[in-house]
Amino acid sequence: MRMTTKAALALPGTALLILAGATGANAADSWNMKLTDTMGNDSGSSSTAKLTLDGDNLKVSIKGTGFTPNSPHAQHFHGSFSGDKKFTCPDSSADKDGDGQVNVEEGLPMYGDVILSLTTSGDTSPKSGLAIERMPKADAKGNLSYDRTIALPAGAGAKLKNLHIVQHGLDANGNDKYDLDALGESTFAKSLGVNGIPEEATNPATCGTVSSASAGEMPSGGVDTGDGTTDGVEAGGAFGLAGAAFAAAGGALLYRRRLAAAKV
């Protein structure tokens, strides 16, 4: 499947349509996204993301710069598959306490729950939202690279446009690591009973919506992939606003250990 997708991308549009038809698959859609610090968090981070969707098979490719060096960056699709819920990337108005940072609690009401965790391996469900050892790590220069093909639950591909990508983790005081000196403790982690996680590690650094992405080399929107049956997907991701994947205290404790292990 992976080979098929790669080969298809190299072909002109009509050839791909023929190929897709021949294999019985839906024609691929692709989007080029820009992930920026819409929050005004002064993260200095930005990324480009390319999504290629073939039915419910999603290839995600992200390249970013300006990330906290040698540090893991949790990244997720956030939002809702329901068209009624208008989640989007937060701007600085989400900074309710006016401290200059839109933190996780302030961002969640605007960007919505974790729908998919963009891990480097294994599970991609919201449960892996804080699987920090399976999140991409920026290199010594703060460059971040991520490539993965993910098999989405049935029908989820058609509703991808309702979602956005959020990348977390920033270096507010410019000392090339996550530390308590910059923004203090993550109140989000603390609310779950876990002390000592720097807010720098959890604050959103970039965000970009799929709906505002430019279409890739393939014609976009011409393929009706049906009404889908993603209710189960969202139900699977039905973590409260404050909860997301962070809900279980046990998970948060594990996150702290993982952060410690990751030397952040």
Ligand SMILES: [Cu+2]
């Ligand atoms: Cu997130």
